Amino acid sequence: MSPRFTLLSLSLAACTAPSPPDAASAQVRVAHLSPDAPNIDFCVAPHGTTTFTGPILSTNGHMTGLPYGAVTKYFELPADQYDVRLVGPGLADCSTPIGNVPDFTDLPPIEAGDSITIGAEGLVAFGSTNPFDLHVYVDQTSVADGSAALRFIHASPGTPAVDVGIGGGVLFTSLFSDISFGGASGITGGYITTAPIVGAEISARPHGTFQDALSIDPASLPANAIATAFAIGELSSTTSPLRVLLCVDNAAPVGLLTSCNIVGGTPERAHVRVAHLSPDAPPVDVCIAPASTGVFDRALLKTLGSTSGLSYGDVTTYVDLPVGSYDARIVDANASDCSIGAVKDATGISVDDGETATIGAIGDLDPSGAAANDPALHLAVFADDMSANASMTKVRFIHASPGTPAVDVGLGSGQSFVKVFADVVFGTATAYATTTPVTATPVAARLANQSSDALVVPDVSLAANDITTAIAIGGKTGSSTNPLGLLLCDDNAPASGLLAACTIAN
Secondary structure: OOOOOOHHHOOHHHOOOOOOOOOOEEEEEEEEOOOOOOOEEEEEEEOOOOOOEOOOOHHHOOOOOEOOOEEEOOEEEEOOOEEEEEEOOOOOOOOOEHHHOOOEOOOOOOOOOOEEEEEEEOEOOOOOOOEOEEEEEEOOOOOOOOOEEEEEEEOOOOOOOEEEEEOOHHHOEEEEEEEOOOOEOOOOOOEEEEOOEEEEEEEEEEOOOOOOOEEEEEEEEOOOOEEEEEEEOEOOOOOOEOEEEEEEOOOOOEOOEOOEEEEOEOOOEEEEEEEEOOOOOOOEEEEEEEOOOOOOOEEHHHHOOOOOOEOOOOEEOOEEEEOEEEEEEEEEOOOOOOOOOOOOOEEEEEEOOOOEEEEEEEOEOOOOHHHOOOOEOEEEEEEEOOOOOOOOEEEEEEEOOOOOOOEEEEEOOHHHOEEEEEEEOOOOEOOOEEEOOEEEEEEEEEEOOOOOOOEEEEEEEEOOOOEEEEEEEOOOOOOOOOOOEEEEEEOOOOOEOOEOOEEEEO
């Protein structure tokens, strides 16, 4: 489970702006965001003078320095341009820079009335892509009563530009987009004003992708709070992994530190794909809503960038969905929203962390006339197994042909037929069979317990390490359109754009 954190434990009285500096002063704090740097203290001098004051923490009785993942409280300084020298913790003066790190002499002037965060970011290790440096950010000090303010600062060295938003997976709604290392979200100051956030999930992902790298769940931000979320740590590190340092900028300080917590962790996600297996349905989209809410505000294909929907025989690539319980609705691909479903909604679809599943639109859209006894269009959920075997091949069969009775499926045809799956009825999936790989071998389906083949697909190859789903599709009673066929999906093959690697064989 991901670490859990909520800001609701803060009293609203604590969410008040720091005491404003006098007309000629500014407020400055320092954030230690470098995962491989030791504890630090700091000294400041008017630009170009080398007349350093400090060390700031030790002269205030804090002798252990500022550790990684901590932020000082605001200190009041005269408005000016400053140079900064980093020193070791517990020193009595500023004479010796820590690790012979040069003074930082190119920081911008600080204006009267400003509140400033100086972030110590990057890596001290030689040759780092993001070398150690100081970055300056202007902080917001007020927010409209009843609202909250939030910004995001990217301080994770080696991590590409990210998007940050509410929700996760295909339910992600962007708050901040394309934030690179050393950058802050949004316009000047980087904050957005938002309604208070209660029990939501906040996720971060590489810019332009659909897979979340980090999640805070649940995250809450009360009214009148001003908060900064710093991305810290490294993607591949076990000692300082990618996390969020969440600071309430206007909360009462804790001693000499700003009120901050390191939160977040690996997102909890299921992996879901959608298959259009109905022989008489036009292109469709599928809308997802948290169970029993009726809030169908997310059309899956449109979310992934497709305006044409999913056509018969198409299967999407796997997409991430936060763990939980959902309702699903089939809509016409051309529908402007999710308000009108084509058939009855599928409800109470529960997905767990790491689970992989296929949601199939199966049955006839119009089960009338000769097809009166065919199953009607609906959504069916099939659990998928993505654990491959290096020397064997895995295959399973799903019966989604509405006009076809129960079938046996096997390798070979005619007299050479070897049954693999027996008496499979419409709307069900078999367990996976693990076999030795086969090359250019016929696959046949015949009515259960019969000796003649109803369908033969020649030259099927199942390679070692492959996971294959074979799906009987088509065959609506009384229709020659979309006849009985076999949809073969290489489940663990790389996706082609939005679609899985599937082909129809008749």
